[in-house]
Amino acid sequence: MATTQANFVSTPAGSVRPSFRLESIDLLRGVLMMLMALDHTRDFFSSATVDAANPLQSWPSLFVTRWVTRLCAPGFIALAGVSVYLQRERGKSAAQMAKLLVTRGLWLMLIELTVVSFAWTFAPGFIFQVIWVVGLAMVLLGLLQWVPRVAVGALGAAIILLHNLLDPVKASSFGHGAFAWGLLHQMTITSFHGFFVAAGYPVLPWVGVIFVGYAAGPLAVASPARRERIASILGLTFLAVFALLRVTHGYGDHNRFEHLGTVARSAMSFLSVEKYPPSLHYLLATFGVLLLLYALFDFAVRRDWVPGVREVMETYGRVPFFYYVLHIYLLHSVALVLTAADHLNWHLWVTPGTVFFGHVPGWGFPLWGVYCVWLSVLLVMYLPCRWFSRMKARRRDWWLSYL
Numbered sequence: 001m002a003t004t005q006a007n008f009v010s011t012p013a014g015s016v017r018p019s020f021r022l023e024s025i026d027l028l029r030g031v032l033m034m035l036m037a038l039d040h041t042r043d044f045f046s047s048a049t050v051d052a053a054n055p056l057q058s059w060p061s062l063f064v065t066r067w068v069t070r071l072c073a074p075g076f077i078a079l080a081g082v083s084v085y086l087q088r089e090r091g092k093s094a095a096q097m098a099k100l101l102v103t104r105g106l107w108l109m110l111i112e113l114t115v116v117s118f119a120w121t122f123a124p125g126f127i128f129q130v131i132w133v134v135g136l137a138m139v140l141l142g143l144l145q146w147v148p149r150v151a152v153g154a155l156g157a158a159i160i161l162l163h164n165l166l167d168p169v170k171a172s173s174f175g176h177g178a179f180a181w182g183l184l185h186q187m188t189i190t191s192f193h194g195f196f197v198a199a200g201y202p203v204l205p206w207v208g209v210i211f212v213g214y215a216a217g218p219l220a221v222a223s224p225a226r227r228e229r230i231a232s233i234l235g236l237t238f239l240a241v242f243a244l245l246r247v248t249h250g251y252g253d254h255n256r257f258e259h260l261g262t263v264a265r266s267a268m269s270f271l272s273v274e275k276y277p278p279s280l281h282y283l284l285a286t287f288g289v290l291l292l293l294y295a296l297f298d299f300a301v302r303r304d305w306v307p308g309v310r311e312v313m314e315t316y317g318r319v320p321f322f323y324y325v326l327h328i329y330l331l332h333s334v335a336l337v338l339t340a341a342d343h344l345n346w347h348l349w350v351t352p353g354t355v356f357f358g359h360v361p362g363w364g365f366p367l368w369g370v371y372c373v374w375l376s377v378l379l380v381m382y383l384p385c386r387w388f389s390r391m392k393a394r395r396r397d398w399w400l401s402y403l
Helices: 023-045 060-089 094-121 130-143 149-166 171-185 203-215 224-247 263-271 280-303 307-318 320-341 346-350 367-394 398-402
Strands: 008-010 016-018 125-128 188-192 195-199
Touching (some): 023 060, 023 280, 023 307, 023 320, 023 367, 060 130, 060 280, 060 367, 094 125, 149 203, 171 195, 171 203, 224 280, 307 367, 320 346, 320 367
Parallel strands (some): 125 195
């Protein structure tokens, strides 16, 4: 969630010294934020009533629209870990970093269960999603600031590699503790004293992601050519391992690759990997693509390609929390107003769970309409994001580090 910045100055030894404005990271984060808005626009405005990620129900354009947005969570959370490393490199002590991470993490968890949960439902309820996971992962990473970075990375890698061994353990086997298991490793939907409660992002594997991101921080401050080469090699390696596991029905995902009669459906089956919780296959595929994108964006920054386009994308990446909260309220409000204007059942938009598991009868646009709405949302969001980004750049108020 923190803004990560670095420029690089050559030293006599040929290494680089960071001044902490890494444009390529802002660019990657900005693209992820834009894709995230596409996914949420589809949630609120699509007329499709099928599971977009299900190869037996979906169709190629809808499936790809959903799949590319699955890059967002692993990229966003891993970059949060990278940001922690860069702040340590900036000179913050373990104690200072621990205090910042614990307090900011608790703040994010509170905001998720209040401001963000209400944005999704416009009704009472608690939704444990990506902001909650980032907050809790920050708290845990803060408590590990005195542990060697390599050890933290090894723990994160072990979690990512091994957590699928817990897949056979179901929340229902824990009785009254079912929801606690849901928070840890299995998406769970329930109610508590009339409140809608959903654990959409089980925390265990995502903690592994932020730990690995933190351990990978030195890659961001390597020389440009070196980091682009390493990122490209790692990205291709992850994709190769992913492909091998998929075609051999290997460990790491309960969604098996199947030949479904047509090339398109078989390709969708190949890419149909579990996000809730994120499986090993899912993380290999998304990390592979993210690393290649990072290398490409870093190269584009060095060559100064399309600076105007980059500036727009980076603007969203510099204020991710502000952008995240604002765009959900915008999408939900517009969907509610337009549904009411069409004399449809707008009350469903103030019914918990509709946006995730339901559909307003008669409402929504075909996919091309969803893309038009998405582009409109990005246009509307740009000026507020630019204003907030510039304010954060010129002011050093302590509270701005929490937004």
